[in-house]
Amino acid sequence: MTIHYIILAHKNPEQLERMYQRLNAPWVKFYIHVDRKVSILPFQSLLNKYENAYFLNDDSRENGTWGDIGIVKGTINALRIAVGKDNPGYYVLLSGQDYPLQKNETIKDIFRQNPEIDYITSYPLPHSSLDQGGIPRIEKYKVNKSDKRGHFLFLPSVYEKEFYSLETAGKINFLRKNNQYGDILRTFKRRRFPHYLKPYSGSQWWAMKEESIRYILNFLDVNPDYLKYHTYSLLPDEMFFQSIIQANGYKTKIESSKTYVNWEKTSGPLPVTFELNDFKELSIASKNHLFARKFDIYKDREILDEIDKKLLK
Template identity: 50%
Template sequence: MEINYLILAHKNPLQVKRLITNLEDENTRFYIHVDLQTNIEEFKKSFANPHIHFLKRRFTGIWGDIGIVEATLHGMKKISRTNKKGYCILLSGQDYPLVSKKKIKKFLQEKFPTEYITTYPMPHSGWERGGMDRLTYYKINKSNKRKHFLQLSSIFDKEFYTPDTLGKINYLRKSGRFRELSQILKKRKFPSYIKPFGGSQWWGLTIGTIKKILDYVEQHPDYLKYHKYTLLPDEIFFQSILMELQHKKSMKNLIDRSLTYVNWDRPSGPLPVTFEIHDFPELKIASKDYLFARKFDMMANEKILDKIDSELI
């Protein structure tokens, strides 16, 4: 079983190295995309492994923006050209395995060719407004900072005619964002040839399905262009394509939920949860059903990684 890990990283090169150390073997390859705003040399000097490939084309991974999708697509293209078999698994640099690499490989071999991606039709009750604002509003960044953006509907939507719209328009006017401002003259509609599905950004897909997704994007260039103004397109873009492939019977593999455990349900604090040492019992339970978890920050709490290494891996 060949496993190709596509890792989206933007910080903590030593943590990414530790992640890879727990996953590498002779049939495993790593394709690392380092955010364009991050010094890639700090990553390169931490690695000396022929199985590790740094993606040369880099994108700015602004939170909730199209750059994350573009970086993922670029990595998928790189992997598909190698004609490898097996799986492509998408991870972030702040993910970590919950089981050994032998168990990961055994699990994937026994379940092959199951696809692992959490999907649900939109509107989805777990998302604010069912997530439909992501599809009909224009997401416009104010800066590269996390969650520093505004959403604006078109003049053809009743939501446009609300008191806060004037403030948004005035902000774009004052900052000279006339190109973005002109978008409100066009009604934003999800492409009619595909139904919207949402789900987890993190997935594990067979190489055969990766190639079908890339073919679909190439055949429908307007689909990628549409998502330029989508809020959190990484939670819609691939999920919708995959379900369309299944609907059209272009992809007949079984689809199961994501392999990565993420806690979005804690009542207080930033979400998703950044796990610390006191979260180990939760992760131990999760290790029975998931292969990976996110997220972790080695600089803030390395003890949780040590405990996972010693007791789970």
């Protein structure tokens, strides 16, 4: 069995190489998508020497703006390349700021012993954990104002009462001033989630068996409008794959994601960037998770040293 790591990277090449070295094994392959907005050269200079590390070329690289469809497209591009290698196994989506909490042999054994399971956190929309149940993400047009994180606006259609408000007038005026007339015209079409699926949401990070990956890619070939619809969704990376896997007619056993992320800390930016004083939390998380995010070696390198010494030794 081959473990295919799909990695979305945008910073810290040295940290990515360190993660590669911890996850590398004879049964592992890496498919690395580097955000189109950054130079790929620093990443290639460190990882091109490894025969099982494949970089997506410029034609397959996407703009990784937060909450945008580019992240999903980059993932799909990497999956198509990985599946084309025809090495049966599990497919694991990681970011370049992830790190393992378990040894390689343990990771392999868990996937090998549970070949019927897709580890992808998913719950139906609307959901109480999300603002307004998450419905604006799928029924309003999300239009970027810039590439900055969170710099977007929600636009209702002309068929919604909310459209006829001073707030919407201000948004329309902003788009007009920036010559985004195509986005204005979109409001003449009501936006609804594709009728052939029910909307689900959940964590972006997952691990799925090959049968499910092939099902997803075939689904996209048959339903190209699904990807096009999500061009105007907020955070499609947290809905796109969940909704397909939960489709009527596809039977699979689903369990929660194996990547640990802390979204609950009351202070500081979220998700938490783990530091040395978070080791106890990560040690407990390692009992049910295989990976964690996120880390930053320029903020705290010692937490990775501690994981190496205490969990991966």
